[in-house]
Amino acid sequence: MSNVDDVFAQVPRRTAAKFSRNGPGGLEGLAKAKAAAREEEEDRLFAAQKSKALMAQKQREFKISHGLVVLFFLWVAYTQAVGIYLFTTGFLLTRLVLEAKSDCNVSPLVPTPYSGGNNDGCWHPKTFDKAVIVLIDALRYDFTVPQVDANGEPSTEHYHNNFKTAYEIATKNPENAFLLPFIADPPTTTLQRLKGLTTGTLPTFMDAGSNFAGTAIDEDNLIDQLNRTGKKIAFMGDDTWTALFPGYFDIEHPYESLNVWDLHTVDEGVLTHMFPLLHPDNASSWDVMIGHFLGVDHAGHRYGPDHPAMAAKQKQMDKFVQDLVSAVDDDTLVVVMGDHGMDPKGDHGGESQLELEAALWMYSKKGVFGRLPGFELPPKNAEERSVGQIDLVPTLALLLGLPVPYNNLGGPIPEAFIGRNSDQWQNLATAARLTSAQIERYQKSYVMAGNGGVDVETQTTKMWRDAEANVKADSSHATQEGWQKIYKSFLTHQKDTLKICKDLWVNFDLLSMLLGIIVLVSSVGSILIFARGISGDLKDLTGWLAGRCIAGGAAGGLVGYLIHFVDTSDLGQVKLALFGSSAGGLLAFFASTVLVFRPRLQHVFPTSIFGVLALLYTVLQGVMFAANSFTIWEDRILAFFLTSFGALAFCMSLRQEDPAMRTLGASQSVIFMLLTRVSSLSRLCREEQMPYCESTYYASATSSVSSPLSLCLLYLVAAALPQIVKSYYTGTKSYEGPAHVYVGFALRIGLTFNALYWTLDSADNGEWIDIPPSALKRAKHTVAQVTLALAFVAGNVLFAWVQPCLSIKVEEAPATDDGEAPHGGSQKSSTAAAAAKPPQTRSMILLGYANLHGSRSFLLPLSWYIGLALLQKPLGGASMAALLWQILALLEIIDSNSLSDSAIGPVILAMLGSSHYFATGHQATLSSIQWETVFIPTDTIRYPWSVLLFAGNQFGPQILATVALPTLALWKQPAKEAGLLGRVVRVCATYVAYHVTIATCTVLWAGHLRRHLMLYRVFSPRFMLGALVLLVTDVVVVAVSVMGVRWNFLAVGEVFGLV
């Protein structure tokens, strides 16, 4: 042992200086140790035994204090998870999706007043055999009715008075057509609207029960009912339909819908395919035809409504309606409608009146339509009269002789049932009664399925009974007035049920949200005080705090649970107990820090420029999520911040007196800036960034395959990255021992396999080579599985066992060079030359001591990188390589500027993770989720692996940054410095503090702006991203970062002894 200690005494540069302060080194120490070494020669055996016992003792102590650190971070994670959970349950309203389907033979009315077959209509006699349903995206109601300006002259706006045919026919031949405002339920996005228009129910932000792949509708809906009754469906237009209804259409011509710059492709496609089918010769090939035009919507997005392109589009649509009217036969129902409107700028998604007001026009040559008294002309606007979009569902179902879809909440549109003379109140009342019966059946099942409250059931059931009583009393001798009254009572039932459901599904639970916010904000305060507000070594204090907090949490949880017995609010025992436990823990934390650690408390506000920058970046990001435009451009802003940090690091590195450190810091800062800029070129633009953004992540804007060029990048990465990583190891002579295995072997193999996988994948997609697809598929799955096993299984297991990256070299040295030389060397030499036993002839050189902890702990992010890079598309893999390199550059910047205690390291690391989230083709939107990556190593969805793969793709950059976190505190730190574990704790706590601040800010803004136009498009997705990133970070910090540190310290301690 003593010889090794001698070695430490001669470690050059700062390491030596620090060492002599803390360790048993120093010159006197050296002399004494040498003397002691000679004395100990005789009883070496005894000494060895003694040191062994001491070592075991120290290991025990370390394991205990490390375990307590883990416990503390578990408590932090628990508190934050509870905060997120409480807020989410109040904010993200979920609706239970019932999978029950309406059956043609099972009428909701018992006894059933009508029994028809499939041929005459299921629950109600059908009116039409065929239908042409045309959706003109974003057809706002005022586009369809004549508009006058302030002087009474016809409006000359580009978006008015172009689409005239519908209004003219509805006015001239009311029995053939009617035109009504058609109110959408927010969110007014096409996908949610199509769900509403086919299922008849209200979309919530997340429908519980929707399947893993997200899009396909599994609720009962019109399309499904058409299929079940054997109707043939032809579809053409927006490909959202084929995503929602895969395999339902007999004829389909889907077109890419997201390219809002293309005004014509979809529309031309619909026109090309629709009219040939309308020809009598093709009449038998379809029963229902669906066409979805996008031109009007895209013109709105691209130019806004007031533009000649909008006028041209509307005129084209008008011409289309004329052609359609002359092409259809007598038995065909024509529906032309918008799915939502558009705001004054031509966008949609929110809940402003202009976005909600679409138009509905129904036409048939049969002449079966009537009018409600007082509404003979199409209404001027929605205030006069309107119908809901969900009303279309029972209307179409009953007109076409289908059962009303099970989950429907809409009511029949009166104009379609009241007859051409507007006197068929019995027909209308019967249709309304059937619909109400189905709604009532649905409500019962919904309550039985375990959601909703008892009061819902009683309220609507009472109205239903009242309405039924009216029928029983009057039906035998009903007059027009009697049927009218019956209709009204069912209408009331429908409207009230809808209102109750809206309250249930659309209103926010403010109390839960508030409790969540309280927990989260206090959690930010606690972790901030812990990370930045307490001086000294955090290690011993952590364990003590963990005990207090957990005890406080348990007590609080009990109190919360007990309160529910006397509590009158409807929070429920689970929420109260959860809130109680987190509040109790937080109270215990604040009380302990204030009462017990008062002398150690320091100001949270930083004094150094980098400390200020860290705080500034965190606060600025938190604040910017209040503005939708800053949130939309988050990717650019992050890159801007990161390069600015690089620039400042460059400037500050120039202050270093030591030229080697100066060069190192400055050059790494430049590398950091360059990599940030280059990786920011990889991006996938979100819709709102148009037209100022060009996606580069995929081969083209209209595909989701990668370009061959990005494959070449992957091969480049495989060739270059191991060399780059190696260069960071050789600087401290640490490229020894396990580094050979990880960098020289695993990284090379893993990256080559990664490139190989994506080549095979591209070959599979592009059919480049002539191999059976199944063989190709098997080959690429095998490659992926091997790579993942290498990264996550072998890499992690090995990490627990490997030695530090060290090597001892024995050199023949001239007698004059006597081990003193390294002291004189001003260079940043990291070779620890030792006074060898026979100093005249040989010297022992310890390689890799200068970065003892850091070089070993970085092996963990290396192996994780291999796996996480595979889960990204090729360009994402390259971006992850840039991230790894940036982390290394950051480590050097932090070390050369002596910033390992500063908050800037963890904050920049976290921002790097977030920045590469965007560089790997993600955005804070639901549509950018890369679901297909769960199929990288396998063909089927297997829980929980698929979820883990999904998380690895979605949050890969953040995970990699988190795994590299402890290295930030360990890189090039003297191995035997006391309090190293405490530093790791501080770094981890700072990192968590950053993430919880960001997540809490997104929570606060989403809660505050819950009525904002952009809630569903911007704030809500950003909140979900922030919350998920926080949870994932918490888990990875505890399970990987902090746990990994344990093996690192033990392995180093085995060689050098624990401090």
Add this chain to the structure above:
Amino acid sequence: MVDHSSVAQTIRYSHPVVLLAALYASFASLVRNPPIFLLRLLPIVAAVQIAHASACLGSSNNKTPSSGGKKKSRPATTKGKSEVGSGASVLPALLSLLLAALIGTPVMFAVMVLLGAPITSHLAHTALCAAHLSLLAGYPLIYSYDVQGSKWRGIFSLSLPIDEVYGGALGACLGAWLGAVPIPLDWDREWQKWPVTIIAGMYAGYAVGRLGGLALAGRVARFT
């Protein structure tokens, strides 16, 4: 380093105001067509900068700097002439201008691109913006410190004592950085286009830095 004659004082205080006023007066044409306008403004700003440098910083080589610690050495070529006064210091002024154009502009351009300026488009915009920054921030520094390595290390490491020249340079850089803030906002204003806000921030920051530099002369940013 500072010339305290009344003419110099007048120029010293009026110069940032003149620059700001010029920019303000022609802001509309800047918004209308940034590259053309920036190109036209370039010689004017160069002239103003040369005038300011010659009048206020011209004698810097021979006097002991008020803020202390500055070396007096200047290249031999310019030494004799600077003594003659502002009128004769044309050669160093032009040489500095050349250096600012040839070295300062590409460096600024690179930094702007690194910070997120578009790479595939708007190259003329960015280059002219860089030229303006180089003129505002770089030119007076080059004129005052020509190519002394230690001084430039001090300049880049933010550890030089503040004076009007250095204050102005820092202010211009910080102003240009802050100028990026309004770009992403969805206000749909014409002036949000690249690089109008940068230019505006740069000039405003330069004026503030110049005057602030006069007020805080001699201080050193410590950043513990």
